[in-house]
Amino acid sequence: RLSSxxxxxxxxxxxxVDQAVSGxxxxxxxxxxxxxxxxxxxGAITPDRIISDCEGTVRIGNKTFYCDNGEGxxxxxxLPEAIATSCDIYYYEAGLLTSPxxxxxxxxxxxxxxxxxxxxxxxxxxxxxxxxxxxxRKRGEDWTPGDTANMSIGQGDxxxxxxxxxxxxxxxxxxxxxxxxxxxxxxxxPVQHTDPIGxxxxxxxxxxxxxxxxxxxxxxxxxxxxxxxxxVPGVRIAGKTGTAQIIRxxxxxDEAWFICFAPLENPEIAIAVAVDGT
Numbered sequence: 001r002l003s004s005x006x007x008x009x010x011x012x013x014x015x016x017v018d019q020a021v022s023g024x025x026x027x028x029x030x031x032x033x034x035x036x037x038x039x040x041x042x043g044a045i046t047p048d049r050i051i052s053d054c055e056g057t058v059r060i061g062n063k064t065f066y067c068d069n070g071e072g073x074x075x076x077x078x079l080p081e082a083i084a085t086s087c088d089i090y091y092y093e094a095g096l097l098t099s100p101x102x103x104x105x106x107x108x109x110x111x112x113x114x115x116x117x118x119x120x121x122x123x124x125x126x127x128x129x130x131x132x133x134x135x136x137r138k139r140g141e142d143w144t145p146g147d148t149a150n151m152s153i154g155q156g157d158x159x160x161x162x163x164x165x166x167x168x169x170x171x172x173x174x175x176x177x178x179x180x181x182x183x184x185x186x187x188x189x190p191v192q193h194t195d196p197i198g199x200x201x202x203x204x205x206x207x208x209x210x211x212x213x214x215x216x217x218x219x220x221x222x223x224x225x226x227x228x229x230x231x232v233p234g235v236r237i238a239g240k241t242g243t244a245q246i247i248r249x250x251x252x253x254d255e256a257w258f259i260c261f262a263p264l265e266n267p268e269i270a271i272a273v274a275v276d277g278t
Contacts, residue, residue, distance in 0.1 A: 021118065024126040024159040025274060028242030029086045029220075030257045031107075031154025033172065033207065035095055036083065038106035040203045044097040047079045047206035051097065054089035061145050065092055083210025084219040086241060088153055095152025096145060103151060104131040110168050111178050112160050118181045127164060130157040154242060166272035169259040172197070173238070173267035175204065211238035212264055221258065236264035253277045 017023070039045035052058075054074035058065050067074065067088040074087040082090035095103060107113065107129040115123045128134075130151065132143035150156030163181065170179040171194070178194040199207075215224045220241040224230050242257035256275040261267040 018120065018122060019274070019276070020162045021116075021120050021123040022161070023274075023276075024124055024128070024161055025246065025255050025276075026156070026158050026244040027154040027160050027165055028244035028255065028257050029088075029091075029153055030165055030240045030242035030259045030272075031158060031160075032083065032086065032091050032152070032242075033211070033240055033259075034107050034110065034112070034154075034168075035091055035098065035103055035152045036079065036207055037197065037199065038103045039094045039098040040207075041106070041198055042098050042102045044099075044102075045079065045094050047202060050076045050078060052076070052087075052090045052093040054087050056089075058089050058092060060092060060096075060149050063146050065089075065146075065149055079206050080210035080213055083207065083240065084213030084216075086214070086220045091152045092149040095148045098152075100131050100143060100148045100151055103148075104129050107158075109177055110171060112164055112168060114164075116163055116167050116179075116181055118163065119183050123163075124161060126159055127161060128157055128159040155244060162272045162274045165257070165259050165274075166270055169261050169272060170267075170270035172207075173261035173270055175199075179270075208238055208264060211240055211260075212236055214239045214241060215260070221260075232262075235262050237262045238264045238267075 045051060053076050054067055054072060056067055056071060056073050065088070072087065074085055074089065077085070077087060077090060113127045113129040115125060135141055135143050135147065147156055151158055167179040167181055171177055175197055176194045177197060179192060213219045215221045215237045217226070221239050224237060224239070237260050239258060239260035244255040244257065246253045246255050253276070257273065259272045261270040
């Protein structure tokens with residue numbers, strides 16, 4: 001029997017709502033994998049091309065943009081290290097070179113703006129992949145280079161659910177565009193197959209190298225292999241961290257993200273975690 005005190009605690013915490021399917025949030029740096037794919041497929045970036053020199057800040061338009069709150073000094077790095085260390089400066093430049101239209105197109109190819117169709121009530125339709133045409137139509141304003149910079153790192157108006165990002169992780173693990181999650185076991189259900197992403201072997205390998213580097217020494221999720229309590233012996237993990245800033249009436253909050261799949265060489269599981277208000 002649920003006491004009124006416990007019910008109130010659950011209500012105050014907002015825990016009656018299944019945020020995995022109904023909560024739409026900016027995905028933060030987990031979205032950099034989408035920006036990466038768009039940049040590679042458009043030819044705007046390559047795995048070995050150095051496109052920026054991270055000194056912690058960069059001026060875009062009339063605004064200063066930061067990497068690691070101005071403390072990051074990644075210097076000249078290539079794509080795999082940019083993923084592993086989550087260098088914002090690299091991705092601001094990658095986004096500007098690629099264009100917001102190409103990034104939005106790539107996100108929509110992965111169905112990041114659509115419901116997954118899982119057998120659960122309350123799946124939100126509030127996913128949003130913005131672009132210049134959307135901003136003009138919705139707000140009557142022109143798109144700016146700063147909008148592109150924000151979009152490139154999963155900020156600004158980008159909105160997705162944790163389940164959508166989990167499906168994205170599973171799709172990338174298979175090298176395909178779309179995954180429909182299900183709660184119903186059906187041994188006769190055909191294996192899912194959708195269109196291939198369209199990356200070359202070297203492009204895909206560079207992304208995987210960066211995502212594995214995220215979970216190793218020097219990466220943003222190094223603790224997964226550094227701490228005995230978290231390490232899974234013999235299992236290579238491809239991951240990506242993210243932190244998104246959310247403005248709410250009570251002030252600015254951080255949304256902590258992590259997406260991953262494993263084992264890297266033969267994926268069997270995909271995970272997305274979003275922790276609200278960290």
